[in-house]
Amino acid sequence: MILKIGTQRTATNRNVLPEKVAFAGLVLFLVLPAEPSVLASELPAMPSVERVGAGSYARVAPAGARRPPETVYVVDTLRPPFPTNQWWSSVLWMPLSEAQYPHPLAVRAEKTGLRVFYPGPHLMVTPRSILASMPNNSADLTIGHSNVAAFDEARVEAYSDWFVTVRFGDLKKGMSLTYGHGSPFVYAQYRGGAARIVFAQKPEIWAGSLAQHAVAVSVNGKHYALFGPRGSKWTAVDEKTWVNLADQSPRFSLALLPERSEKVFALFSRYAHSHVMGTEVHWKYDPATSSVVTTFNYTTVEYEGSAPGTLFALYPHQWKNTDAKILPYEYESVRGTMKLAEGQSFTVRMTFPGVLPVLPATASWDRTVVDRYLEEDCTKTRGAPGDTYWEGKWLGRQATLAALAAENGNHAVQRELLRQIQQRLEAWFTAVGDNGRLKSTGLFYYDDRWGTLIGYPAAYGSDTELNDHHFHYGYFLRAAAEIVRYDPQWADPARWGGLLQMVVDDIACSRRGDPRFPFLRCFDVYAGHSWASGHARFADGNNQESSSEAMNAWCALILLGEATGNTALRDLGIYLYTSELYAINEYWFDVSGDNRPASFPEPVVGIIWGGKADYATWFSARPEAIHGINWLPFHGGSLYLGLYPEYVRKNYEALVAHKGGPRWDQWADLIWMYRALDDPQDALRQFNAAAGRFQPESGNSKTNTYCWIHSLLDMGRVDRSVTADHPLYAVFRNGEHRTYVAFNLRAVPVTVHFSDGTQITVPPGKGMAVKQVTRNYP
Secondary structure: OOOOOOOOOOOOOOOOOOOEOOOOOOOOOEEOOOOOEOOHHHOOOOOOEEEEOOEEEEOOOOOOOOOOOOOOOEOOOOOOOOOOOOOOOHHHHOOOOOOEOOOOOEEEEEOOEEEEEOOHHHOEEOOOEEEOOOOOOOOOEEEEEOOEOOOOOEEEEEEOOOEEEEEEEOOOOEEEEEEEOOOOEEEEEEEOOOEEEEEOOOOEEEEEOOOOOEEEEEEOOEEEEEEOOOOOEEEEEEOOEEEEEOOOOOEEEEEEEOOOOHHHHHHHHHHOOEEEEEEEEEEEEEHHHOEEEEEEEEEEEEOOOOOOOEEEEEOHHHHOOEOOOEEEEEEEEOOEEEEEEEEOEEEEEEEOOOOOOOOOOOOOOOHHHHHHHHHHHHOEEEOOOOOHHHHHHHHHHHHHHHHHHHHOOOHHHHHHHHHHHHHHHHHHOOOEEOOOOEOOOOEEEEEOOOOEEEEEOOOOOOOOOOOOHHHHHHHHHHHHHHHHHHOHHHHOOOOOHHHHHHHHHHHHEOOOOOOOOOEOOOEEOOOOEEOOOOOOOOOOOOEEOOHHHHHHHHHHHHHHHHHHOOHHHHHHHHHHHHHHHHHHHHHHOOOOOOOOOOOOOOOOOOEEEOOEEEOOOOOOOOHHHHHHOOOOOOOOOOHHHHOOHHHHHHHHHHHHHHHOOOOOOOOHHHHHHHHHOOOHHHHHHHHHHHOOOOOOOOOOOHHHHHHHHHHHHHHOEEOOOOOEOOOOEEEEEEOOEEEEEEEEOOOOOEEEEEOOOOEEEEOOOOEEEEEEEEOOOO
16 A cells, blocks of 8 residues: 645646647557656665655756745744645745735735735625725724834744734734634734734724723724723724733734624624634544535633633535534625634534546447547657646546546557556656656656645746646546556555655645645635645735646545555545535535625636636636636546536536537537536537537547546436445436446445445446436436
């Protein structure tokens, strides 16, 4: 066994795979070797190279390679690895920060302190965007220091799973401010001074008074409470500036109140000085119910007699699935309504819908046609290594083709495709060429200043900005999973498992305190989804475009873990996959229609930001791209897209309306595959009308398009009402027929129990079982 776990795409064009080379007769595969490599066991001692099993990685960047910046804005006591790709990451990359969106608040570190704003009431809708950003030159208030007029820097002092502490100034004269996802509080500890609050306009006092330590105000139509230490009072320097006068214990808490009432002021007063000092998430996959239970824990320090625990606002994907007692108070956000709860922890339970390595071959597959498409799709050359994104897409494409070839019984093609993938991955997992020198391309380098693994050639800022690592490396892992499905020993630590582990850990290390990689780099445990930007230096905060490419990575972890018997890795993948799935359905798709303003005309957004949601992509304004970027790549882990077929129809019909009919200028194959999740007959009609005269999206193939549509034609829609006690499963419904599918990658037979009482036994080692049951279903 292996694994012991526990620049944005600003380019306006995408690379394309090399031109197809036609051959007569048998399929001929041309994959030109990457730069020749030497196995780790054959390497001479090189300080610039670290051996890991049969592989190796570079400890120095290859010649001409670009790297992330040398300066990381943290206090001296913090050491790498550092958590990039978070909602607050801009603090690490800048002397101060860009806007951060912990929600319901928005904050920004500036020279005068931490600017605070509640964007909820200011939400705006345009034909292409939902905007809830932080204005550049106005705010509700700024938390500053009574004896420091301006700060040159704000540095990260501490962080936990969804909270961060930022230090302004030094240990003699400065302040440390703590804030986090879902928290209506900002906590401050002062040195050499006390709280200085500058309001955007003269505040109205409606509870407490300046003569008391606690006072509630309204400013800019929003309501806040200011809590100094007990025994302190406030003085007004001018009508918009207040300073807290505290003899001792100069601490301060700010609270955003959900409404103007004495009752709410009293509720927040109870928790005002229960400072959140740590947050931790824990997950558990329950096979019996096919569910993931996620627990969110708060560690608090109670000052001033405050109650233990804290108040927290839950996002829709949380409050719809939680056991927490919801209080009758709400905040508005760009994600929808956030609901207030209290306590020291809460749990969320979500259903895991299963994944498959590949859709099964069904009766309507014409094996001769599939072989013909395989021949056409596989006669493509592949030269020197491309950048990690486009190389990854090619690897993922070949992995899907290999799985489909096996389903079609064409094992010669399958073996050749697996050989290509394995050769290519092993070359990437080896840092030294045949000449005994460090390779210049097609390798991984570990950057110890940040604690990250960077593949070269890089793309879209994956080197200098640490963007998109889960997108790029997810394809590598998906390809590795297809190898390991048939050869688990390939992932043994003595072979290639060590490098595979590093790739996994770079995007999703599950171990807090790991010496090389941060905890869950790309994933935001509270928001429930990944972020793509490593730096988040945008006025609208961090962002993620292709949620489906994140799902591709998490599916790969599930398959790798299941194939190697590593349940910790499998369960990590299931947690990430399930959480991201729920966030996608709430925020990218809004399948329930609950979370977006009624005036927003689109059923989908292409990019989620901290402070907005856009019907857009980074690379194209075409509707096909805006919809399709959150579908690709299609494979056996993509069935989640069809959990709500009524929404699939809505999404598809909106795309048709944009185009004035089903006339596709690009990515027709992806659109047909998505259409097949609701109406496979119409998808097949469009596919047949093209008569093979279409160019698949670069990471897809004609083979995959044909097989996907025909499998769904026979099996029907995804049936979300039935689950199973095994992770590799799917259930489909076609009229009175229900089809149950399960894969077994284990060495012993597995009996899979479905929640409706159906059972199927799957033979060991790469086995698959399909059972069809006909009943009069309601």
